[in-house]
Amino acid sequence: MVMMDVPTRVVYSRPEALDPRVTHYCPGCTHGISHRLVAEVLEEMGEVENTIGVASVGCSVFAYNYFNIDFVEAAHGRAPAMATGIKRVLPDRMVFTYQGDGDLASIGMGEIVGAASRGELLTVVFINNANYGMTGGQMAPTTLPGQVTTSSPTGRDVKRQGYPIQTAELLSTLDGAAYVVRRSLHNTREVRRAKKALRTAFEVQKHRLGFSLVELLSTCPTNWGMSPVEARDWVEERMLTYYPLGDYKVSPAVAELNL
Numbered sequence: 001m002v003m004m005d006v007p008t009r010v011v012y013s014r015p016e017a018l019d020p021r022v023t024h025y026c027p028g029c030t031h032g033i034s035h036r037l038v039a040e041v042l043e044e045m046g047e048v049e050n051t052i053g054v055a056s057v058g059c060s061v062f063a064y065n066y067f068n069i070d071f072v073e074a075a076h077g078r079a080p081a082m083a084t085g086i087k088r089v090l091p092d093r094m095v096f097t098y099q100g101d102g103d104l105a106s107i108g109m110g111e112i113v114g115a116a117s118r119g120e121l122l123t124v125v126f127i128n129n130a131n132y133g134m135t136g137g138q139m140a141p142t143t144l145p146g147q148v149t150t151s152s153p154t155g156r157d158v159k160r161q162g163y164p165i166q167t168a169e170l171l172s173t174l175d176g177a178a179y180v181v182r183r184s185l186h187n188t189r190e191v192r193r194a195k196k197a198l199r200t201a202f203e204v205q206k207h208r209l210g211f212s213l214v215e216l217l218s219t220c221p222t223n224w225g226m227s228p229v230e231a232r233d234w235v236e237e238r239m240l241t242y243y244p245l246g247d248y249k250v251s252p253a254v255a256e257l258n259l
Helices: 031-045 059-065 079-089 101-107 109-118 167-171 188-206 228-242
Strands: 051-055 070-073 094-100 123-128 177-184 211-217 246-250
Touching: 031 059, 031 094, 031 123, 031 188, 051 059, 051 079, 059 070, 059 094, 079 094, 079 109, 094 101, 094 188, 101 109, 101 123, 101 167, 109 167, 109 177, 109 211, 123 188, 167 177, 167 211, 167 246, 177 188, 177 228, 188 211, 211 228
Parallel strands: 051 070, 051 094, 094 123, 123 211, 177 211
Antiparallel strands: 177 246
């Protein structure tokens, strides 16, 4: 058999904005996907050396181990406040927070509402996996009605514990918010749409148009007690019904960017 020289081309390589180490995240967790998307967007925009990330407490806190960019750690829920200070002192830097739902939508709800209402020039990457992932899978503000967690073993009872907080819908009502959308990471199509939304969110900050947030529905197979495939399906079958994907706030100025 004669072997022919077949031309090859690289179709994907790890972004230089990501450290080559293996992440600690559980199998099937989509934190790694969101890291890759953020890194790709910052590289494509030429903003890697100009970016400062702020991570708060939760699984998200380890993000600074995996990005080759400047990163700081904030107290639980306080990433928007720290990011606000950084952006006001260094207005030419690209500043973003990377936060989970237990962090942003619970102890940090006051911080994120304040930042959005003031129109702070920040980009927020909000990972929603419907539980407190780092501390053992307890019920979070985003836990679905009836969802079983370690602190709601019979399922979330909305009569006793209230309804889940729909963060994107809530923040979209604030005048300072310029771009607020919800995407998901459970399949290839949605991952591509998530990347486009992240690019828009960072462009909003670059053009000084206001506050931007991209909520990303994410899996947590370990705490959900599921396989990675089952967790992906659960996002599509259960989470999307309560957290519909879509653009919840796109200001006229953002729409004019035509991204």
